[in-house]
Amino acid sequence: xxxxxxxxxxxxxxxxxxxxxxxxxxxxxxxxxxxxxxxxxxxxxxxxxxxxxxxxxxxxxxxxxxxxxxxxxxxxxxxxxxxxxxxxxxxxxxxxxxxxxxxxxxxxxxxxxxxxxxxxxxxxxxxxxxxxxxxxxxxxxxxxxxxxxxxxxxxxxxxxxxxxxxxxxxxxxxxxxxxxxxxxxxxxxxxxxxxxxxxxxxxxxxxxxxxxxxxxxxxxxxxxxxxxxxxxxxxxxxxxxxxxxxxxxxxxx
Amino acid sequence: xxxxxxxxxxxxxxxxxxxxxxxxxxxxxxxxxxxxxxxxxxxxxxxxxxxxxxxxxxxxxxxxxxxxxxxxxxxxxxxxxxxxxxxxxxxxxxxxxxxxxxxxxxxxxxxxxxxxxxxxxxxxxxxxxxxxxxxxxxxxxxxxxxxxxxxxxxxxxxxxxxxxxxxxxxxxxxxxxxxxxxxxxxxxxxxxxxxxxxxxxxxxxxxxxxxxxxxxxxxxxxxxxxxxxxxxxxxxxxxxxxxxxxxxxxxxx
DNA sequence: AACGTTTTCCGAACGGCGTTCAGTTTTCAC
DNA sequence: GTGAAAACTGAACGCCGTTCGGAAAACGTT
Numbered sequence: 001x002x003x004x005x006x007x008x009x010x011x012x013x014x015x016x017x018x019x020x021x022x023x024x025x026x027x028x029x030x031x032x033x034x035x036x037x038x039x040x041x042x043x044x045x046x047x048x049x050x051x052x053x054x055x056x057x058x059x060x061x062x063x064x065x066x067x068x069x070x071x072x073x074x075x076x077x078x079x080x081x082x083x084x085x086x087x088x089x090x091x092x093x094x095x096x097x098x099x100x101x102x103x104x105x106x107x108x109x110x111x112x113x114x115x116x117x118x119x120x121x122x123x124x125x126x127x128x129x130x131x132x133x134x135x136x137x138x139x140x141x142x143x144x145x146x147x148x149x150x151x152x153x154x155x156x157x158x159x160x161x162x163x164x165x166x167x168x169x170x171x172x173x174x175x176x177x178x179x180x181x182x183x184x185x186x187x188x189x190x191x192x193x194x195x196x197x198x199x200x201x202x203x204x205x206x207x208x209x210x211x212x213x214x215x216x217x218x219x220x221x222x223x224x225x226x227x228x229x230x231x232x233x234x235x236x237x238x239x240x241x242x243x244x245x246x247x248x249x250x251x252x253x
Numbered sequence: 254x255x256x257x258x259x260x261x262x263x264x265x266x267x268x269x270x271x272x273x274x275x276x277x278x279x280x281x282x283x284x285x286x287x288x289x290x291x292x293x294x295x296x297x298x299x300x301x302x303x304x305x306x307x308x309x310x311x312x313x314x315x316x317x318x319x320x321x322x323x324x325x326x327x328x329x330x331x332x333x334x335x336x337x338x339x340x341x342x343x344x345x346x347x348x349x350x351x352x353x354x355x356x357x358x359x360x361x362x363x364x365x366x367x368x369x370x371x372x373x374x375x376x377x378x379x380x381x382x383x384x385x386x387x388x389x390x391x392x393x394x395x396x397x398x399x400x401x402x403x404x405x406x407x408x409x410x411x412x413x414x415x416x417x418x419x420x421x422x423x424x425x426x427x428x429x430x431x432x433x434x435x436x437x438x439x440x441x442x443x444x445x446x447x448x449x450x451x452x453x454x455x456x457x458x459x460x461x462x463x464x465x466x467x468x469x470x471x472x473x474x475x476x477x478x479x480x481x482x483x484x485x486x487x488x489x490x491x492x493x494x495x496x497x498x499x500x501x502x503x504x505x506x
Numbered sequence: 507a508a509c510g511t512t513t514t515c516c517g518a519a520c521g522g523c524g525t526t527c528a529g530t531t532t533t534c535a536c
Numbered sequence: 537g538t539g540a541a542a543a544c545t546g547a548a549c550g551c552c553g554t555t556c557g558g559a560a561a562a563c564g565t566t
């Protein structure tokens with residue numbers, strides 16, 4: 001009885017301590033993101049965070065061993081939220097309309113990038129001065145999720161897309177064993193060519209967004225949205241999901 | 254006579270002073286680029302440059318009003334050299350082979366990006382911590398050169414490419430007046446649709462390079478070169494410069 | 507050849523940064 | 537209640553960009 005009570009108290013107090021710790025950790029991350037939204041990624045500094053939270057700078061080291069560890073955590077959080085969002089946009093489209101699902105995915109990505117350009121920098125660019133990315137990448141889990149999601153989308157188009165692809169052959173040995181295993185486990189019916197195509201699609205759409213975010217489009221093109229839509233349109237046509245020259249049912253944007 | 258001599262002496266000494274100044278300026282820039290190649294863009298600091306040159310940090314301010322001004326100059330230099338390079342690669346191909354010229358341009362860009370990833374970050378990404386880009390962009394001249402060169406390349410393919418484009422109409426009013434005037438002055442025969450297509454092509458190829466440079470490809474794809482070649486191949490096919498499914502004469506890479 | 511001005515350069519300083527460390531306070535388990 | 541572990545503080549170190557007063561050199565003019 002006593003033992004039980006004690007143990008429950010222990011659990012309770014441990015729970016309390018852990019809860020406080022989790023709470024402070026969350027506050028640190030939230031403060032960091034707020035500072036970023038107010039002053040860009042460079043505004044994320046341990047000292048500024050500590051100042052905002054009325055604590056000393058060195059106290060933050062009880063929660064993150066180093067600034068880069070905090071940045072890595074932020075990248076993971078932001079990236080995960082991004083993947084949640086594009087997946088939600090994709091799943092809002094009917095499962096039997098692969099063109100709509102693909103376009104929704106990429107529209108959601110651009111919308112997010114425009115809404116939170118600093119988040120985009122954090123995830124896809126050079127995050128912050130002097131940050132060195134850990135081995136295996138800063139955010140392996142969300143990036144794997146994004147990769148699988150995109151491969152799945154492209155794979156759905158593969159039957160129509162395959163004959164339209166350039167005669168460049170790909171095999172599983174072109175990819176790292178980790179990726180090949182991952183894909184074959186989750187998406188056993190996908191071919192290496194579809195994976196390669198997914199990466200090419202990724203580059204295509206990421207490129208326009210990156211140019212826009214990094215300011216290479218605006219000086220010439222006041223509204224890159226139309227350009228993005230054209231590329232999106234060309235994309236689904238090139239994948240054979242939509243006949244050329246016709247409006248596709250997934251417009252409505 | 255005497256007047257003439259005096260004036261010549263003046264010119265000489267003025268020339269000497271200016272020469273010394275230009276020399277020191279060049280040394281500062283060279284040192285900055287060396288530091289960047291050794292330690293990344295974050296290694297570019299006025300203090301480090303001064304240290305390397307055996308002078309005080311404040312002395313650098315006689316040559317650049319601020320660190321950002323130095324960065325801006327570096328961006329211009331690096332960008333200009335990049336444009337020189339891609340233009341040279343393009344011009345090494347016969348004028349009557351637009352597919353080869355286009356592919357040479359983009360191959361040269363990727364080769365340069367891989368050889369000098371920090372230069373790529375400087376020109377196309379977030380250059381350096383806390384750097385605020387001046388109004389009108391950090392490097393309007395080289396970026397205008399790159400834009401015109403690319404538009405010219407795409408315009409050469411426009412007759413074949415136009416019917417293959419998605420039915421998204423563009424007009425000169427979609428672009429800033431500066432760009433529209435610039436293009437109509439230098440390339441009077443180019444249509445707005447061709448310009449839009451040029452930007453889309455830019456995004457396409459920039460995207461793959463950016464993903465590779467920022468480390469989003471390597472963890473999954475040991476050799477993104479094949480992917481890039483496939484995209485390049487698909488590009489010239491989609492522009493109607495090469496019939497699909499056949500090897501094009503511009504391979505040899 | 508000498509004078510006054512402009513340019514160049516130095517050294518110290520300010521506030522910011524990440525990080526470390528010795529020491530203190532608080533919290534927790536027993 | 538006591539000892540250990542965790543959280544926290546304040547000072548310090550070396551880095552950064554930038555400013556400022558003053559010294560040194562180079563320069564144009566007389």
